[in-house]
Amino acid sequence: MLDLSEIKIIEHDVLVVGAGGAGLSAAIEASAQGASTGIVMKSLLGKAHTVMAEGGMAAALANVDERDHWKIHFRDTMRGGKFLNDWRMAELHAKMAPDRVRLLEEWGAVFDRTKNGLINQRNFGGHRYPRLAHVGDRTGLEMIRTLQDHGIHQGIQAYMECTALDLLKNEDGSVCGIVCMWRETGAFTIFKAKSIIFATGGGGKAWEVTSNSWEYTGDGYALAYEAGAELMDMEFNQFHPTGMIWPLSVKGILVTESVRGEGGLLLNSKGERFMFNYIPDRFKSETAETEEEAAKWLAGDPNAKRPPELLTRDVVARAINEEVKAGRGSKHGGAYLNIATQRSAEDIKKKLPSMYHQFKVLAELDITKEPMEVGPTCHYFMGGIKVDSNTTMTAVPGLFACGECAAGLHGANRLGGNSLSDLLVFGYLSGKNAAEYAKKTGHSDFDKEHASKIIRSATSILNREKGENPYLLHEQLEGTMQKYVGIIRTKDDLEAGIQELDKLKEASKNVKAKGASQFNPGWHEALALRNLLIVSEAVAKAALIREESRGAHTRADFPGEQADWLKYNIVISKGDNEKMLLSKLERSHPDSELERIAKSTIEDLEQEVQQERTNMNS
């Protein structure tokens, strides 16, 4: 056993891991509850992935279209998620989002305004009404900066550039601490905490074409899995339909859905608006069938049907994929996205300033004059750590999860804009419940043997004489996932992918990072490999089991949704001998009232909501 006396131990009631929108929201609430709160992050404060969110946060504020209501937001979310969402989470989200967005304004966020001086809202895929509170196309920056500037005055301790390696548990199996490494020095530290919140985001860095940064290595999934928590819905990986595809060096970088929300058209090489050919039955009655009808909507007719470009992300991503396969792709193998013909140059620069800038600099293209070229890019994990719908606690007592790293809210496909509001709502709930849990528990001793093992396994990467290059292993992993576990999946591909992953897992045991422990990106990359591999295996194996196509999970050998599969979630946990266990978990029956709302026709629900309002006013 290592001598741990040299290692600094830091104590908090609540420790949050991850400082994006969810982590900061959780830390602010935990601190407000009186808990001594620390927040650990891999990057500097204010740089987390949330900063890259562009379009907005969905909340039924009803500032732009007064017909909006939590029930309709809830219905949209369930339909977008193909009814596989956790019903209670979708209900909480839709009900609580408006207040959380207004609170963000109170903390300093300066949203774009309506003519009446209220928070402005924009259209987005799958949302019935203009619903996304936004600031141009830099809403994520506004969110993270607001939470950061508010958070630094709330007595929260921020630990920057600190990587979490593994959780520590006490004798009863509750979480009691976590081993971390300071990136700057390479020194280790142990945080002791009564409860721990994971807000670690997703794992999109397992794919080659991705909108995710180096941070997205699925740390939360892997650490929770290793500690005995369950993962759920891991087969649902959202491929955002519009990533940049040219030049190659920027392939995958996100092009916000707001381009379509502001009226942008998707065209194939023949100049056809191909989305008209891909409208799913479920959305036929609410989607425009002709260009004339779609034009009416853009002109602001509240009763016009929505253009098909604003169908949910899973549908649009598959459509682009199909067009390219049929030989109707753009010059560099994607689709054309044109806003230049739809809005004035001045409008585009005002509403989509960072898109204008991004294309101008990185692709030398003026989006006010020319169409962009776009294609699907790995973007988001709907699945993640399985949590209790009300408290966000995982199967490991004292361990909570929120934001992208938690499963449930989004089901089989997430609607754009529901992520930022997810961070606010479930970050808050995690913070509140973790603080309450901490009040009822004390600090407990961790297993020193286990802590030593975690540290030794990290340092062995530096100490071994020779071994595999971590960058090359990561590249191979990305290639494997891209090729075998991509947007369209088959049994053969998935099985081949799993075999490749096994080989990579073996090779990764002998990974070697050159150089010393101080700020060594090679070492950091090697440490993340274990997590990426666990996540990749979970995704591939869950995808193999789910023999249907639903939302973001598409099986070419099992096309279409299967009614029977709606009854199950795939749940993953760690078994004996390092074996990954997968099982079909039968879903509980939904609350009948929620089921009624989600399955109502839009006309009936609109009428019901209006009736409710009339009754309230009289």
Next chain:
Amino acid sequence: MSKRKFRIYRGEQEHGELVNYETEVKEGMVVLDVIHKIQAETANDLAIRWNCKAGKCGSCSVEINGKPKLSCMTRMNEYSEDETITVTPLKTFPVIKDLVTDVSWNYTQNERIKPLKLAPAAKTEKGYVMYQKDVDRVQEFRKCIECYLCQNVCHILRDHDKKDEFIGPRFMIRVAGLEMHPLDIEDRIPELKEDYGSGMCNITRCCTTVCPEHINITDNGIIPLKERVVDRYYDPLTILWRKFFGRKKKKLPPIKK
């Protein structure tokens, strides 16, 4: 595709040197891509911060041929093929390793700034009422991605190292964003003069020049703040007026029902 030459700073604050590298550069690559390529091929432990790779997070600030830039937004075709490109860390902050500097001083400056305080009366059941024309200028300041390129070129911080006297352009516009928030009722003018060092800036506009978000830091942020300080402390008419009529309250926009 062609082989290009680079010189990259390797080492720490006290011990460091420019090391030569060569690598193939493909169409469309930015300087950060090249650094990543060198990292994967030959220098596994070469340290640089980065996140979004799209100019949104402000992590990858470095000096390229002596000019402060975001390495993710600097295209290789801005330089001629035979030019050796030199990449060094931000000069104003101590080097931790290679291209990574210790920017923690900036975080402590932010904590010194009095937070937003909204007029309670402005709250309605639909949230706060503010008009687009009143928030336009605040939104300009809020575009800041905290890349600290402005802090890096500010000669008060860079050449004179007066970090204890001036919070720097980044935090001047942070203050401007609060002071010009249409519903804020906090008073930060005394701190601007005494603690934040608004008088130190002599308007050379270097900060504005390097801002990747094109925020008009000097003209729209710093100068108006300087004027507010001057109005309060140095304008004899205002001082006289205040003696008789008391301090002017911030005017809030009317609430429309």
